[in-house]
Each structure stands twice: as structure tokens, then as C-alpha cells.
Amino acid sequence: MFRFQSLDEDCTLEEEDEGLVEEEDEIDQFNDDTFGAGAIDDDWQEEHKRLAELDERDELAAGLGLGGGGLGGEPDLGGTQHSSSSSSSRLPPSAGCLPLPSSLPPLGFSSSSSKLPPPDVEDRPGDGDLAESLARLILEADPAIAGVGAAERPGPPPGSSGSTLPGLHGLDQPRVLQQTPSIPHQHPHHPKLPPGPSASGPPPSSMLSYQQQQHLMRRGTAPMGQVNSHSIWENSMGFGPVSVTPGLVTHMEDSPLMSIIKEVGLPKRPPQGRNDEGRDLSERVPPPRASSPVIGSPPVRAVPIGTPPKQPMSHALNHQNSPLCRGPFPPRVGPVLSQIQRAQLLNSQVAGFPRGGPGPPLLPGGGGFRPFFGGPPPPHGHRMGPPPPHGPPNHTPPIRHNTTHLHPQHRRMLTQRMQSRGGDRGRTGGDRRSRDPYSNLMTQKEKEWVTKIQMMQLQSTDPYLDDYYYQNYYEKMEKRQERERDSSKKEHTTKLITPQVAKVEHTYRPVQFAGSLGKLTVSSVNNPRKMIDAVVTTRTDDEEKREKQVWNKRRQILYTVEKMYSLLLEVQDFEKRFVQTPEEDRDALVEQHKTNTEQLCSSLREKEWDDRVSDEQCVMIMSVRKGKRLISRLLPFLPSPQAAAVVMAIARNLPALAKKDKQDQVLCWLVEPVSTVIQSLSSSSLTDLLQELQGNEGQLATVLHNKFGVTLLYLILSEGERMQSSDPNCQLMDDNRWTELVFSVTRELLSVPSSSLSPPLFTPPNLLSLFSRYVDRQRLELLQDKLQMSTLSR
């Protein structure tokens, strides 16, 4: 309806309305641009569909036919009618229905020039009459229209139209007749016409007449139950676009008017116009920049990122939208399918898209979409297969994660989980899928396009670095599972191969314009504008300053620990990175690695020049929880002498460490790395170690009191035993130290009350055999009891 109105107002040439009309025109234009054809409701669409058909037929009729001419004369009639009291009859009255088929077309147009000039003089005051008579015409035409029916078109050649719509012709009479009384007895509805609106004087003819027309038509439809609005509209509009513009006609301007009418009257615009525009929209390239730094500009694309994917059925679209083209203004609507059309299209196209909603996922970094990776060529090796297909019908609606990029473990876990859950509620969700009104709102292409944009931001040149947690987590899980299950199950050993984008080195060069004064800012997504023109100065002595500032010992320790951690992480990653770097860079990497390791070692020393691992430093580090963790991770990476030294230091200072660990109780983190180190020790070192552990008087007791201490002791003993039993030539027994030490240990073990003997983390199995060498049976049994007891009482 609105559209119709705007069409009407657009075509008016009245000055007073021009401003208003233009605004509304623009608004409508914007509306269409924004919302497309779909913003208007269905009725209108259907009407336009019919219009299209109507117009086709209308075109066939030569010269817009009688109907057009008849209506074209309408406003005049209405005008004359209204002011009938005042105006004199201009034309000779003719009684009855005199079909004037031949006269009417000229009446419509040329008559507008020939016969109507006299009425022109009285045009303004006659406007109301015109409107009224127009309205009347349509009203009178109602029964005729109803009789004719929707399908039949009142646009045939003049002759036939005359027969089908006698009423209309009859109404033409008033145009000739001028007198009111002649009409009423022909048209019983006349009394219903209100003379009201027009009595106020010469209103702007186009608007009033149209409004009146509408108003009256509406009133006209009330009694006419059988006439549906469509038919009214049809026929009124079927009279050609001329009916749309009664206002225009009222002006009676000859050649410009006629030309306009003819223009307006033209039905379809050629659809190619729209096609071109559609193509234009999607292929428009952003204007090239004056200068584009490498980093500063996103990659120039033929199709800019922001454009939606092209609609696949553009020709279908054109047919549908052809009514739109018929507007007097160029079609402005882009290639957008209306909601309904699209839904129809897609429902036919796409079969069963269960829960298209969660489909395009928020998930994986690096993207799991094949089309996306068509661009930057990555190794596609990871293609884990398409996302899990819909399970058996029981599983509806299956929650579809996009799992193409997940680690195989992860994916397996997810599917397992979903299966176990889906079985429970499969039945209830069965019919949900079939009735989902929100499915198929987007085509697959569109979904992929949206996700493509998202994924672009996640493109990673170094997935291991950017996605550190995820990658490592699943690696660890893999290792764990490998350990737990038997290796015969090959499925668990699939590796995750992530797609990688080739790393492009960008050196940023600020944009410079020749001959410009100062720095001009050219900002883009990738380089936002510079807020501060600050120069970065590396201050090498800053660290030292900071260290001096750090007065809190603990803070200092923590700081040291953190520094070491970063070194440690670098060292840890060395192997992985080594594999990845190309040949030529490998030497540099090895160098770096060496430096890192050196630094790590040196950090353990107290003084730079001191070659040995400093006890104090170690203890200091280990006084914090983080430090213990650090050392435990660091040990494997240290060269063996240093590692041994560290272990020695630990053993030596165990009581202190144990005391400091009372709160955290995390010394046991050290067990594993320490045991590894112990196993690599030589016999003499081992003996030394045991000696250190025993230390001064009373140390052993505290050692035994601590879980870690006990475990450490056991480890040492077990190692010694292993050495002895495996290698008969071992030098362990060369000097008596070992034996003595073991003796003292056993003595201590026996004497210490069980309560203060802390259960170890584990008891090596060969301890018994060890003890059997050194103690008699009785004591052995005692020891056995004690140790077993302690193991049990854990």
C-alpha cells in the first residue's frame, strides 16, 4: 500500500508536494536497499505478481485500451462532479449508456489536449469533482469487476472492454454530461459518496484524489462482500499505470504529461539492468589506495571480504522481481531474494539440514573448512574426515560440533560422549528436526563465508606457539593413553597435523608520501593509527636496576625462578623446533640452545666464576614452591655433572628443605627426575650421595621422617643393590663406605619408631635382597616387618 502511494506521489509534478515526495521516495529507496523486496508483505507481492501478468496483457492492448482512457478521464469527472453546482456544463449531456469506445482513447490522451482545455480553466476547482467521479467510477465498476472476476482482464481492445464494463462507460458519461442527477439512477451507489472532503476547496488534486479514491474504495468494498481487495486493486491498477497517477492526469499538461504517462505506463524494465547492478555489487573492488604498506593493507581481493556470496539462482530472482522493475524509477533492489523465495529455494535445494544453527561453529582455530584452505596452501594431511554424519535417526537432533580440526583424541571423546547421551534422549527429539522453522535460513555457502571471515583471524603461522595449551594438552593425553593401553591398538597413535599457513615476513614501513610535511596517518585494520609517537629505547641496564630494587628476598627468588622458567621452556621446545626449522637455520638454533642451557646452569651457581653448582642457590630456589617445580623440570635438561651436583645439594640440605616444604609438601615432585639422575650415577657418586644423605648426626632421622627423604633413601639403596647384583665387578664394595653406610642405615631404620618412619612413595622391590646381604635373619625379619608395616600404614 505504501508503495503504491509512493508510486503515485512520485509521478506527481506538483511543486508543493515535491519536497515531501522526494523524502519519502528516498526513504523507500533506502528501505528497499536495506531490506530488499522481502520487507514488504506477501499480499503486496502477490498483487505484483498479478500485476505482472496484468501488465503483460495490458501491454497487448493497444494504446492502453479503453479502460485506461476511461480512468484517465476520471479525475476530470470527479472534479466536474464536485463542483457541478458551480461549474457549468461543458459538454453536452448524453443520456443513457452510450458506449463511446472509439471516442474514449482519444478522450484519454489526445482529448486531454483537445477537449479538455476548456476544463483546464476550471481545473483547480474541478479537482475535487474529478476525484469524486474517479472514485465513483471505481465503485460503480465494482459489480462489474466482481462479475468479471480476478482472472479476466479489463485491458482488452477497446471494443471488448466496452462490452465488459458497461458501468465504466456509463461513467464516462458524466464526463460528458456533467450533471449529477444523470448518474445516480445509473449507479445506485452514488448516494454513498461523500461530498465532504472536496467541499473544502481545491485540495492538492493528486493526493486528495488518491486518498479519496482509496477511502471510497474501501467503503465500497464494505457492502461488496464478494469483491476482494485484490480484484479491486487489480482492476484499478490494471487500467494501467495511468490509474496510478490521477494526479498527473489532472494537470492536463500535454506533451510532458503524456510522455510521462507513457513512460510510467511501460511495464517491465529490462531485467538486464538489474543483472548488471547485481554483478556490480559483488564485484566492486575497493578503490586502490594511494600507497599501501605491506602490513598496513589487507590482501586486495577481487571480491571484497564484506560481500555476501552470490546467489546461485539469479535468473529465478529476476522473474520474481520483475514487478519491481516496473516502477517508474530504476530498480534499486540488489540481488537479494525475499525471505519466502529464499526459503522455497533452499528447501528444495538443501536436503535435511539438521540443526543448521550450531553447524557453523565457533570453534577451531585454524579453521576446519576446506574451501577456506584453498587459498593459502597448507598441508591438508590432517583432513580428519567430514564431521560425524548424523547418527542413526534415534540421535536427532545430533549436536554437530565441527570436528574437522580437532585432535583425533578429542574428536573421539566427543563422539563417544554424544553417543552415550544421544541414546537417552533420541526419541523425544525425533520430530524436532522436521519442524525446525529456522533451518535453511542460510545456504551452506553463506555459512562457510561467515566462518571464513572468522577463521581468517585465527590463521596462525605457528600453531604450536599460538595454540600452545591445546596442542600440548592433547599430546600429553596421547602419551598417557599410550602408556595405559597396549600399543596394539593402532588407532590411538594418530597424530594431529595442523594446517599451517606459510609465514610471511612483514617488515613494517610506515606510509610516506612524497613531499608531505610530517607523518601522515594511513590507518587500516592491521595498523591502527598511532596514538603516541614514541620511540622505543632498549635499556639494557634496566634489569640490573630492577634486581637492585627488588629487596624482598622472596621476590628475588621468584624473579629468578621465572627467568629460569623462560629459559627452561625454550630449552624444552628446542627439540620440537629443531625438527621444524629448515636446514640452514638449524645451526643458529643449536647455538641458541646451548646458550640457554649455559644460562640455566649459571643461574644455579652463586657466582659467575664459580664452576660448581651453588648449594645456597639451589636451596634458595627450592624454598619456593615454584622453584621446586622448576628444578624438577630442569634436572633432565642439565648436563649430568650439574645434575648430579644438584641432587647432591638436595641430599645435603634435605632437612632444611623438608622444613621449608612443610607447608607445600611438594618435594615429591622431585622424585622422578632425581631417580633418573641417581640411576645414571657412578658407584662412587652413589656412595657419596648416600653419605650426604646421612650427613651429620641425626640427619638421617629427619630424613626418615620425611616422605621424600625415605623415598630418596630407598632409591639410593635400590640403585646400589641393582649395581651390585647386575655387575659383579662393580666398585661399590671396593671401599667399605658403602657397606658401612648401609649398616648405619639399617641400624637407624630399626631403631627409629615406626610412627616417625614416613611411608615412602614406593618401595623398590630389591631392598630386601639388599638388606639380606648385610643383616642377619632376625634383623631382616624385623626390617621386613617394619618396612612392610610402614608401607601398609600409608
Added chain:
Amino acid sequence: LVFSLTLACRCVFQLFYSFFKSLVGKDVVVELKNDLSICGTLHSVDQYLNIKLTDISVTDPEKYPHMLSVKNCFIRGSVVRYVQLPADEVDTQLLQDAARKEAMQQKQ
């Protein structure tokens, strides 16, 4: 200065994004800034830490009956206050390492 910040911001996002990715499929409780707590299975997460939960239920007293019929939801990342996780699904050491790495990267 400013340009490197944009790269750094990306790094910060990556840490938790990476972290949440490993939790996909686990049950979590998301507490929002409007005090609504939602328990559900983490379906997916994106770089903005928007969260999709499936099979949700409102924890605590059902003060929010309008959520009764909702099965799945999408939560914008910026409205999340807390995400409660199962402790055994998190490797704290690894998380610490990842954070250290991020810090190192940011410094560069």
C-alpha cells in the same frame, strides 16, 4: 608501539581460546555478570571466548524460570564473569607454561 599491541592482543586471546578448546565437551558452569549461572556442556568457543553451551540447566535456585525451556545457548564472551571447570581436566602446569610463553611473546 601501537602496532605491536594489536599483535599482542591477539596473543592474549589465543591463550584462553586454546585453553577452552581443550575443554570442549566437558561440563562447565558459566557465571555471568548478571549473576545468572548456567550449567551445561561446552559445545564450542571462539576467539572472543563466546561460549556455546548445550543441554543447559540453570544452577542454584531456579530463579530464572524463563530458562526452563532453553536447551542450548550462546553466551557472548564479554558477559562472562566466571567459568567453573572440572579440576581434573585442567593441567595447571601446562597452563602456567602457556602463560609464560604468552608473556614472553608479549615482551618481544
